[in-house]
Amino acid sequence: MKRRVQSKSAMRRLAANPGGSDNSRLRASGPRRGERAIYWALAGCAGLSIVTTTAIVISLLIPSLQFFGEVPLGDFLFGTDWSPTINPHSFGVLAIVAGTFSVTLWALLFAVPVGLGVAIYLSEYASRRRRRLLKPLVELLAGVPTVAFGFFALSFLTPLIQGIWPGFLGDEPGVFSVASAGLAIGLMIVPMIASVSEDAMRAVPNALREGAYALGATRARVATRVVFPAALSGIVAAIILAISRTVGETMIVLIAAGNTPNENIFKSFNPVESIQAMTGFIGSIATGDLATGSLEYKTVFAVALLLFVMTLAMNAVSIRLVNRYREVYE
């Protein structure tokens, strides 16, 4: 780390005064305008990310503002009756927010224990060889397209859940259910939780582990009482990132969770129910033939703006946490 800093400052000195002295023979032979042009071209590439963000915000904000000109903000944010396309119109977004949270809850119930288990195993238990073999295998899951997870939920998980559903829990889930979509999303986010938390755990200095072992602690105790708390901020960051990913996931909920907003928001949390999530609504309404300027169009963008704000807030917290633990141990 230190060497790099030194070399950078050396570079800067060289760039400012190429000869290192007033020896005129070592000076550049021309003004080299090309270098400036290249600098600005590269800066333009980097600046494109700012343009993208701005474009996203503007594209969401304008139709949303028009939407709130027609529908009162309070009705939108606090209503629970969601019927934006069928008369009588009603725009209580809480019905589909509940759907999103419900899917997230069931996904996390699967993904957090499994993801953290994998992370602890890879970081604290696995030998070097096993880690080299198993880590890419788990990360392959992250490369599977979401449409494949959606189909997996519909064709495998739903029948599986219906088959093993214990009768005393009431009716078994139908074709579309939160449980099946949640489980598929859970499987999808396991590698994300596992790899970000594993990074955090491996960043914990070995001296802490050795100290605990010297006091006679078992490996399980070292993992749960020493490494886990020390890596907690990274683990929390991993989970928040996974939540944000789940909230924004479209194809799996569109395929497997159904399309029925529930006015009773508690009903959405029942795993056997069919629900509508925010992304599911956007995906089912925003197809190519959606007319610009129609109320449906504006509704889609208002829901998208809410989704964007929610994920942005979570990402900001998560990025901050990740950057912080990186600084602490390096």
Added chain:
Amino acid sequence: MRPGDPRTARAEVALASARGVGTEIFSSQPRADVIRAAAFSVALYAALALAVLGLAVLVLDNLIEGAPRLNPALLTNGTSSLPANAGLRSALIGTLWIIGFVIVLIVPLGVGAAVFLEEYAGSRSRVARLIELNVQNLAAVPSIIYGLLGLAFIARAPLNLGFVVLTASLTLALLVLPVVILVAREALRAVPGSVREGSLALGATKWQTIRHQVLPAAVPGIATGVILAISRAIGETAPLVPLGAATFVTFDPNGPFSRYTALPLQIFDWVKQPQAEFQTLAAAAIIVMLGLLLAMNSVAIWLRNRYERSW
């Protein structure tokens, strides 16, 4: 010697080892702890098994279900409303066109941004930190929102391209650019400063140094990032849904301004159909897509291992 005195313990250890019965003292972990540790490691193996089994079952389920349609006709038949005649040709050609333009867009833009952030801006500059934070955030924006951006600004006014291949390429390029930038920066950072200093000391300009020394050394890392980004772009479905990709395309897309369908969209369309034959087709098409992505990821891993240099 009082009990609790460190000398007591030390004396005991000395005595014990003298008598050759050290095990009794050293194996003094409480029984409950040992049992708990065993249970914990069983739980860890269970978690690992669930993750790996999940992947295995996903692939096997599609393989078994799609087996009847996994034949060359799947790749050569065009779109059809009859499941017996339907195939992936139009979708594969559409995906090729889209991804071709995505590559043309993301390589210069992504590498350019990474070079600017890593070589020109310096890690302490405020602009660089702002852009870096922005890129990290963009990487986590839900993909459906990129689709809406494409719908609002690219397919319709101001760019007004309509629902064509280029619209999809531009949208997907914006979506995967953060991946390219983040990975390319890592690759540039791994090139040691001495390489740059050597070049600068010989009188090369900054750009000559980057062009002839730094970038060639970083190519394997950058290529890995580009391949990862492309495999993400191939599998993304959600952003294409609002972009009006007509899923019933009976012709082969033939250029940037052609209407199109794409591999994941075709799968989505088949998944939605009620007939069981279309479900079989969907499963077979998923196997084709997974095979394609697996091949690309393997190339990325091979590239990284083959050309990885330790400085």
